Amino acid sequence: MKLVTAIIKTFKLDEVREALTALGIEGMTVAECKGYGRQKGQTEIYRGAEYVVNFLPKLKIELAVDDDRVDQVIETISQVARTGKIGDGKIFVLGLETAVRIRTGETGSDAL
Amino acid sequence: MKLVTAIIKTFKLDEVREALTALGIEGMTVAECKGYGRQKGQTEIYRGAEYVVNFLPKLKIELAVDDDRVDQVIETISQVARTGKIGDGKIFVLGLETAVRIRTGETGSDAL
Amino acid sequence: MKLVTAIIKTFKLDEVREALTALGIEGMTVAECKGYGRQKGQTEIYRGAEYVVNFLPKLKIELAVDDDRVDQVIETISQVARTGKIGDGKIFVLGLETAVRIRTGETGSDAL
Amino acid sequence: MNHLLRKATGASLALGLPALLMGNAAWAQDASPAESAAEAAAEALGAAADVVAETAQAVAAVATEPSLSAGDTAWMLTSSVLVLMMLVPGIALFYAGMVRKKNVLSVLMQSVFGAGILSVLWVAVGYSIAFSEGNPFFGGLSKAMLAGIGPETLSGTIPEYVFVMFQMTFAIITPVIILGGPADRMKFSAAMVFLSFWLVLVYAPIAHMVWGPGGYLGGDGVLDFAGGTVVHINSGVAALVASIMIGKRSGYGVENMAPHNLSLTMVGASLLWVGWFGFNAGSALSAGASAGVSMINTHVATAAAIVSWSLAEWMVRGKPSLLGAASGAIAGLVVITPACGFVTVSGALIMGLIVGPVCFWAVSGLKAALGYDDALDVWGVHGIGGILGAILTGVFAVAAIGGEGKSGLIDGNPGQLILQVEGVLLTLVWSGVISAVLLKVIDMTIGLRVSKEVETDGLDFALHGERIHD
Amino acid sequence: MNHLLRKATGASLALGLPALLMGNAAWAQDASPAESAAEAAAEALGAAADVVAETAQAVAAVATEPSLSAGDTAWMLTSSVLVLMMLVPGIALFYAGMVRKKNVLSVLMQSVFGAGILSVLWVAVGYSIAFSEGNPFFGGLSKAMLAGIGPETLSGTIPEYVFVMFQMTFAIITPVIILGGPADRMKFSAAMVFLSFWLVLVYAPIAHMVWGPGGYLGGDGVLDFAGGTVVHINSGVAALVASIMIGKRSGYGVENMAPHNLSLTMVGASLLWVGWFGFNAGSALSAGASAGVSMINTHVATAAAIVSWSLAEWMVRGKPSLLGAASGAIAGLVVITPACGFVTVSGALIMGLIVGPVCFWAVSGLKAALGYDDALDVWGVHGIGGILGAILTGVFAVAAIGGEGKSGLIDGNPGQLILQVEGVLLTLVWSGVISAVLLKVIDMTIGLRVSKEVETDGLDFALHGERIHD
Amino acid sequence: MNHLLRKATGASLALGLPALLMGNAAWAQDASPAESAAEAAAEALGAAADVVAETAQAVAAVATEPSLSAGDTAWMLTSSVLVLMMLVPGIALFYAGMVRKKNVLSVLMQSVFGAGILSVLWVAVGYSIAFSEGNPFFGGLSKAMLAGIGPETLSGTIPEYVFVMFQMTFAIITPVIILGGPADRMKFSAAMVFLSFWLVLVYAPIAHMVWGPGGYLGGDGVLDFAGGTVVHINSGVAALVASIMIGKRSGYGVENMAPHNLSLTMVGASLLWVGWFGFNAGSALSAGASAGVSMINTHVATAAAIVSWSLAEWMVRGKPSLLGAASGAIAGLVVITPACGFVTVSGALIMGLIVGPVCFWAVSGLKAALGYDDALDVWGVHGIGGILGAILTGVFAVAAIGGEGKSGLIDGNPGQLILQVEGVLLTLVWSGVISAVLLKVIDMTIGLRVSKEVETDGLDFALHGERIHD
């Protein structure tokens, strides 16, 4: 099993969720985050003062998936979340040693 | 060392924290997140319009623990966080290569 | 590649970001979180009632870096984020199997 | 004052009139040059007499039936608006800031829907029960649906419609105050049914007893300028009863129930303060000396209570808190409500200084000792503060401010204290008993309390299908 | 009125004095004592009679030529303040709570800057077009820049400056109401240009037709006490046109566009409610019987509409929502606006009960059926509610409340209904057509709508360079 | 005034009565009918003449000794309420929205507790120092604790208690304005001690100089209708001094100190705007022509300044911001404050158009150039705007609006400009010097500034033990 983590633009969430659901992915966890990268920050001005906001709002999606679905998932996310403009985000894949469904205690693939 | 990540229902946090403290776990990090899974979303209605909120509020707990405590920790969380109703959440375990305590620079188990 | 995760005090973010940029690190992702550890919680009092806030505000920084930069990154963060007072936070390092840049589809080191 | 003067004028004219007429009659006899001159004079006088007579009648009419004062009406229209602002959004925000975020909208909804349903009931029957003739405890139904009132009907120097409106704002905020006690766990339906019956069976009768024609307490001489008894003791004890009967919030004393956003509470408290001038100075029912003294007393007591609560907290807890200062403001406003038109500015200052520490103790020491879960401290602030106010009114009232017969202990009338206690006790018993019965009946029928699950999830989504998405 | 009376009294006394003294002087000469005395008396009395007659005239004059009333002025100053509060922060918050968080500041900015630019235009030309003599559709420019008005100039019993100010608050809130329709996607520049022209070409003329000297609709006898036609139908139809012409929000019906924070909406609705008393009871232009009846009617209709909307929603959707109750309040306020000075309290109650379910259907059933994206339901609430109010005014108006000639269907004057419909139709056409033309021209020049990217990112940062950092 | 007139009338009738009766008695005896009749008539008329003379005197007295006006009182009660709303929650929210989230509650607490302690001090000594007889710089202590004032004591046509209350609202908001300068880093205790002494040593004397009996500046003829000097220059310079003496916020210019939530700031600015009508039009102290012109001028200048600030920002920075528009509103309100009862509507419009860009430059260009950290720009808006207002009052005042002798440059009185500059300079020096001394003493005793740690953690928790949990 792998834990696929994707940092995406906030307005792409619904599209990504739908595409993943279409693949049969039944669960995911999302958190708000702020990203710093090549995409330039934005400057806000309040009265005289300028504040450069270096961190831009992003969403982080975490999905635990079976090994054999990882490529498909990466492919899907990277297609759906792509706008082609800088700041589209990243996908990171980590090895997942165990997964447990709290409600039932099931582990491994059954837990997903 | 492992990084145990648990997605739980929000109101279970205090119970889980207490149970873990009882085990001697001295630290953890919590973040708000939203989960999508078998638990159905909720429909809010504003004037005429219905909005299905697919993502439900959850909390994500991250704990770095020594290998030998992982099972105990999983066991504890999955018992305490369980309500038996759908949406109780998941536990994921990742391999943790290094841990550092910033204050002292200690690494490994000492850092936890 | 590794995924370096650092839990730091909130007011250290800008310093850490600048130090990492100085190292040539071009991207990172930050999320708000709350930490529980040796640092004691704070007691708020409202009219008669006391509420102990066990979880203190922290920030979590996630950086995907090439293996050869990990030590340097750990070193930098732990120096810059250190105040010497309890609650400075932790750095965790996880193995990162793949990284993808959504915009281009690049993978591996190129994606960072 | 004006109308008394007018009465005097009318009287003098009325007396002068026969004399003039008699004089004319005398002249009318007898002929001679002087005579015709006299006749002319007589005619002129006769004409003048007619004018005077007419004027006299008009003036006499004025004396017994006061006329509309635009100035008084302007102030009472304004006061009504101010008191409405105390409810929406005043107390709604004051309370909303103190609950957990998941219950904010439900608290706001109680105020908005409550204002709606209670206003309708006030027009339908409440006003009549409170302010029409009846027995010493209940008015009649002769003014149900405002029967017999028209645009030109006056109440003192203002249109009666304005009086109805002003009193309506009191009648709709008072029940909603209660809901701070059982907050975070009461069914919306149960709450609305409870408030509706409470308005009719508790608020309107107590208002009748204190302010209504032939009311029991008012007749006895109990002093309550703007509603310390009618509004604050009344709602405070009902909240205490409701808190106890519905039981504690689940997780009380264990879970973190810290107020989610005291900015809202501060805004609410501010609007309560601002609006309370309509409440207190409006209770003078005119824009004159009494309104002036009520306003400054209200302000001074509030200011003093902010200072005294905050200092007490600073000493006991080490830090002065915003919630403390805001609570102090409300405590000061509550304590001065029955007294504002009867006491000197120094009296108001002292009352404010006293109420701060007393209510601070009530919401911390007393509450902790007795262990009830009055979520937003309605009893501690409105109940205890209201009782203190009623009694201190009996101490500090002086005739130099409130007029003949409005004297308290320091003005040589210790008997007033006993009257004040009588008012307090009757209200505690009446409101306490009827509230308990009502709550029991509602509990046995539709149920008072939401399920544990709803309480955990939050009332906003569960009861109203809405959430704050921030 | 008071001081004219006093002037008259003063004059009569001053005139009477020489006559009396002359009488005394005559005596001093002695000749034929009785005679001259009698003559003198006669003269004196004659003079006195003259004085009395003059006084009577002066008093009569008072009736026809009103003077400044401090009481009325106090209320109108207050009313102006209240109506301003409806715009900033009232409707600004009402709207801000319903949009997505990324667009909150842009909504607030529309109200603040709108209030600025529209006020300037009102003083420059708007007031003159609306309230100076002209033809039945437009006033003239004789009062442009308030020419000819000074501190002492009266309008009825209040300074004309106060009247200008009071009317200004109506003129600046009405255009801003429109922006709820095309909210979340309209360019700030386009919005401000549109509102500016709309004020001059739509609002001011319609105000002239209804309330101005020689206005077409007012002359015909259309009843609109406080602006049901001028304000609500007028802005409602413009919002519908704007919503359709600008197109739906991107993601409409697919993305989650739930109101981000209904607390703000509740506070906004509350301040609208509170401020609306300035709007409606202020429209009496004095602090008397008419203001009193307008105020209580406004409150009762609002209360009834809160209850009826909430109950309708409870039955249809299973839960009564805060947004529903708040929307009900606004619907009630809208429906009673044209009627508040003309109907009985029972009439107001019925109107409120009717408008709740009707507007609830308009924002859910009707809107869904027709498929336009009127983001904040301006048409559904102000448009439909306003039309209903105009028509029901023609039903429920009774002369016993509004005075001679203000009768509707239930008072035996079915013809009023036709007049009311005439007012509705003329407003729908005038506002609809001119709004459409204006929007078309703006679209072809500076463009109406922000880019998709700006819409996605949010208007706050893109248009104003600011964000909420919470 | 009414009741004095009535008293006079009543007296004349009462006196006339015996005369007439005596006349009757004489007739009854018969002797020489004509003669005695004439004599009697003469006597009666003589008596009547006396009566008339007395009445004339009474009427004349009325002119010099005004009586209570319910209309004026209604407006002044309302105005007091409005000005209080400017402080709680007005300026509290205006400021709270601009600080970082961790300091929000501390800002709100400063307003609430400040309102409390300053009100107590005002009643104790402040009012007396400002408004009782004394020397040209300080009043005496004869009215300490409001000695000698009772419910019936008048100040003009309103109860003196109402005047005390109205002035109290000015006295408590002015010091709190200062705290925007050293915001986010000043100790709560130090701030409250500073404000307390500042009220007594700076505010009350300057108020005495401008408005008090025999005040130095007022006596010289300096024009300040509603407090441009007393309130805005006064607090502005104190804020500048405090900002400099306390030092910059740690991280100033490096860390992101963006306003956390401009919605709050917008609501605060709106309530300031709304409440400012009480401030400015209330300063007419009556509900008549002067209040009317003050109100419309206040509104027009504000509107113009919103437009001009926003356009300046749009041109210079590329985007018009909500904070800019809100700041423009405050700048407009500040600039018109000294002038509102003295200038024409066009004058007000021009003043508003000028102040926008000037203050925009002050908070951006000037501030950046000089490098002080006036956190919320009190000097830039209240200080600079106030000075501009004082001087422009000397330009635009015309006797046709403000009355005899209230003329500025454009009305042919260039000398007024010098007087205005005198007022500005005296205030700058007095407030600047005393503020500096006070701050120095406080710094050396309890300390002005929180520790770096507290500043980092946020003042809410560190000083008040509370947090916003959102």
Ligand SMILES: Nc1ncnc2c1ncn2[C@@H]1O[C@H](COP(=O)(O)OP(=O)(O)O)[C@@H](O)[C@H]1O
């Ligand atoms: N090395 C990294 N580690 C973690 N997150 C990163 C890293 N680089 C980029 N990110 C995240 O990806 C987002 C997009 O990256 P950016 O460089 O701006 O654009 P792009 O991915 O299109 O090249 C950033 O906002 C940040 O959240």
Ligand SMILES: Nc1ncnc2c1ncn2[C@@H]1O[C@H](COP(=O)(O)OP(=O)(O)O)[C@@H](O)[C@H]1O
């Ligand atoms: N594959 C997954 N990857 C990551 N998180 C998941 C996954 N499946 C479920 N979750 C998380 O677990 C939560 C509970 O899952 P759900 O399927 O609703 O119920 P249950 O765990 O009881 O079967 C979800 O809300 C989501 O946060």
Ligand SMILES: Nc1ncnc2c1ncn2[C@@H]1O[C@H](COP(=O)(O)OP(=O)(O)O)[C@@H](O)[C@H]1O
């Ligand atoms: N075992 C752990 N797993 C995950 N996070 C931890 C763990 N221990 C500590 N933390 C995080 O590190 C933060 C600091 O830890 P703490 O024990 O308070 O201080 P220190 O790191 O200085 O010893 C905590 O607030 C928490 O967020």
